[in-house]
Amino acid sequence: MNDQLHIGGKAFESRLFVGTGKFADHKQMKEAIEQSRSEVVTVALRRVDIRKPDEHILNDIPQDVTLMPNTSGARSAEEAIRIARLAKASGMGNWIKIEVISDQKYLLPDNEETTRATEVLAKEGFVVLPYMSPDLMAAKRMQEAGAAAIMPLGAPIGSNRGIRMKEMIQIMIDEMELPIIVDAGIGKPSEAAEAMEMGASAVLVNTAIATADNPVEMAKAFDLAVKAGRLAYLSGLGPTSMRANASSPLTGFLK
Amino acid sequence: MSFYEEFEKIKAEPFTEIFSEVTPQDVEKVLMKGRISESDYLVLLSPAAEGFLEEMAQKAHQLTIKQFGKTMQLFLPLYLSDYCVNTCTYCSFSIDNVFPRKRLTMEEIEVEAKAIAEMGIEHIILLTGESRIHSSAEYLAESMSILKKYFSSVGIEVQPMDQAEYETLVQSGIDSLTVYQEVYNEAIYREIHTKGPKRDFRYRLDTPERGCRAGMRSVNIGALLGLDEWRKECFITGLHAEYLQKKYMETEIGVSFPRIRPNAGSFEPAFDVTDKNLVQAMLAMRIFLPRTGITISTRETEELRNQLIPLGVTKMSAASSTEVGGYTKPKETQSQFEISDERSVEEIRNLLRFKGYQPVMKDWQIL
Ligand code: SF4
Numbered sequence: 209m210n211d212q213l214h215i216g217g218k219a220f221e222s223r224l225f226v227g228t229g230k231f232a233d234h235k236q237m238k239e240a241i242e243q244s245r246s247e248v249v250t251v252a253l254r255r256v257d258i259r260k261p262d263e264h265i266l267n268d269i270p271q272d273v274t275l276m277p278n279t280s281g282a283r284s285a286e287e288a289i290r291i292a293r294l295a296k297a298s299g300m301g302n303w304i305k306i307e308v309i310s311d312q313k314y315l316l317p318d319n320e321e322t323t324r325a326t327e328v329l330a331k332e333g334f335v336v337l338p339y340m341s342p343d344l345m346a347a348k349r350m351q352e353a354g355a356a357a358i359m360p361l362g363a364p365i366g367s368n369r370g371i372r373m374k375e376m377i378q379i380m381i382d383e384m385e386l387p388i389i390v391d392a393g394i395g396k397p398s399e400a401a402e403a404m405e406m407g408a409s410a411v412l413v414n415t416a417i418a419t420a421d422n423p424v425e426m427a428k429a430f431d432l433a434v435k436a437g438r439l440a441y442l443s444g445l446g447p448t449s450m451r452a453n454a455s456s457p458l459t460g461f462l463k
Numbered sequence: 464m465s466f467y468e469e470f471e472k473i474k475a476e477p478f479t480e481i482f483s484e485v486t487p488q489d490v491e492k493v494l495m496k497g498r499i500s501e502s503d504y505l506v507l508l509s510p511a512a513e514g515f516l517e518e519m520a521q522k523a524h525q526l527t528i529k530q531f532g533k534t535m536q537l538f539l540p541l542y543l544s545d546y547c548v549n550t551c552t553y554c555s556f557s558i559d560n561v562f563p564r565k566r567l568t569m570e571e572i573e574v575e576a577k578a579i580a581e582m583g584i585e586h587i588i589l590l591t592g593e594s595r596i597h598s599s600a601e602y603l604a605e606s607m608s609i610l611k612k613y614f615s616s617v618g619i620e621v622q623p624m625d626q627a628e629y630e631t632l633v634q635s636g637i638d639s640l641t642v643y644q645e646v647y648n649e650a651i652y653r654e655i656h657t658k659g660p661k662r663d664f665r666y667r668l669d670t671p672e673r674g675c676r677a678g679m680r681s682v683n684i685g686a687l688l689g690l691d692e693w694r695k696e697c698f699i700t701g702l703h704a705e706y707l708q709k710k711y712m713e714t715e716i717g718v719s720f721p722r723i724r725p726n727a728g729s730f731e732p733a734f735d736v737t738d739k740n741l742v743q744a745m746l747a748m749r750i751f752l753p754r755t756g757i758t759i760s761t762r763e764t765e766e767l768r769n770q771l772i773p774l775g776v777t778k779m780s781a782a783s784s785t786e787v788g789g790y791t792k793p794k795e796t797q798s799q800f801e802i803s804d805e806r807s808v809e810e811i812r813n814l815l816r817f818k819g820y821q822p823v824m825k826d827w828q829i830l
Contacts (some may be wrong), residue, residue: 229531230820235735256829257585280657281827283680283713311712311752368529421529 216335227414234268244427252280278305285324319346330354342376361392368395397433404437478695485509507747523749538586547592549659556592585825593622600628604635616827623670629677640674653765675711685719686785689732716758724800749775781811
């Protein structure tokens with residue numbers, strides 16, 4: 209079955225994106241990434257020591273994955289833009305996950321600033337994936353601004369609370385053309401499967417893998433769960449819709 | 464509005480009595496909750512909660528892993544100057560202590576910076592005694608033109624300043640502010656700060672807010688434990704942190720639990736704060752404010768610091784020197800206080816790895 213995910217001119221077999229924060233050490237992170245079979249890995253530029261290219265975290269990220277540096281730590285569009293440029297200048301490629309968080313208590317993204325950063329960076333040729341609070345209109349603005357995919361949060365970052373924003377995310381999946389990648393909140397493989405069953409294009413998981421008792425095995429579990437969820441979706445569980453869909457339309461003959 | 468108004472409302476509460484009335488059943492109830500309130504926080508600081516330290520530790524540990532992962536940020540203090548115009552009875556830098564004072568020149572700062580950078584440290588905090596002349600905003604901003612080359616995050620722990628001065632410092636690249644209230648009891652505050660501008664309790668109490676407004680990325684507060692009853696001090700510190708977190712959502716608020724250390728004077732802490740007390744304070748804070756950074760310095764002993772790692776701590780200093788120029792020319796000047804954990808950065812990194820934690824050397828990038 210040819211079911212690839214296309215973003216920014218690249219095609220991916222795996223629909224599991226993984227994060228690199230919160231691991232106890234780089235060796236464990238490396239193994240977990242390998243076992244997850246993920247092809248897109250996000251890394252916080254603020255954790256990358258660009259002055260010491262030999263020592264940094266990038267050496268422990270498998271060579272064949274697409275790096276998606278993120279702007280974690282940015283509190284405004286300007287900061288995110290500067291971080292993105294720094295990441296590109298230091299050879300991390302042109303993918304960028306925009307994270308603009310101006311609330312340090314819940315770590316909720318600031319959609320307005322995120323859209324502003326998206327616009328500037330997309331114009332500069334970045335493949336921009338904005339992390340956002342699920343909101344259809346905001347997602348549309350990000351699409352107009354040039355986003356390559358949209359990353360709504362399932363629940364507050366690091367909360368492992370599952371897809372609390374289910375209704376909103378479902379609307380986005382149904383209405384948006386861009387790939388929807390559920391980011392943040394997924395705490396169990398079953399929740400990753402749930403997102404995939406809903407029709408999400410991919411999921412991003414970090415805390416649930418990094419802080420498991422056995423991160424490497426958990427990475428495998430997520431790989432399988434994402435595959436299962438996707439297969440279920442393709443097999444006809446969805447697409448679901450918030451509007452009523454008559455199973456055999458009475459007006460179908462009209463066109 | 465500032466925290467002072469909140470403080471006014473609670474400062475006269477009969478804390479000792481309130482704490483003593485808490486029962487083990489109250490503690491059990493709080494430990495079953497997801498989010499806890501201010502009065503629940505008080506319950507966790509009570510003597511009754513001492514019987515539940517293990518349960519509290521488990522909860523604090525889980526909350527920390529969920530929010531911060533198995534990581535620990537390392538930093539070092541860089542002492543730039545020991546000139547001080549105040550007389551804090553508990554500090555070696557007090558103007559009453561006579562010793563040859565020193566302030567680093569820009570060339571000397573560069574030498575110290577190099578030495579620290581060679582240890583692999585990326586985050587530092589600049590410290591000085593309190594003297595508007597010797598550690599002015601201009602001097603600190605000037606030092607940043609050098610420090611920027613060596614570090615990815617630089618904070619300050621100097622005399623309280625006005626908002627405009629903090630704005631200048633933020634412009635220069637300084638991103639965090641640490642200011643300890645020392646003691647939240649106004650009467651004791653006046654007793655131990657006998658002379659100098661530090662006597663202004665209110666100006667000091669409002670300092671973290673001036674830092675938040677000036678755009679500091681993180682602001683750290685704390686009470687110097689041993690100056691008053693620690694349960695009450697920790698309670699007010701927690702309320703202060705919560706207030707700041709609510710009002711300045713963009714700023715990362717951190718807390719620290721410094722205990723009084725031996726110094727050049729002969730100050731004896733008025734209140735004993737045992738290791739057990741310190742642990743309880745830290746656990747209660749973590750459960751009350753799951754997203755707040757907790758720093759533990761080298762004031763504490765090696766053995767205790769090893770044990771504290773999984774209990775909610777998110778930042779540790781390593782291989783600290785508390786004297787001006789102490790990284791390249793140790794023992795030439797007066798240290799601010801004695802440090803207890805003298806291990807090298809490499810030793811601390813190894814310890815963290817051994818405990819299953821990733822030592823994080825870099826967690827921000829000066830933009
Ligand atoms: S605590 Fe600070 S203000 Fe007080 S004497 Fe020491 S350096 Fe000066």
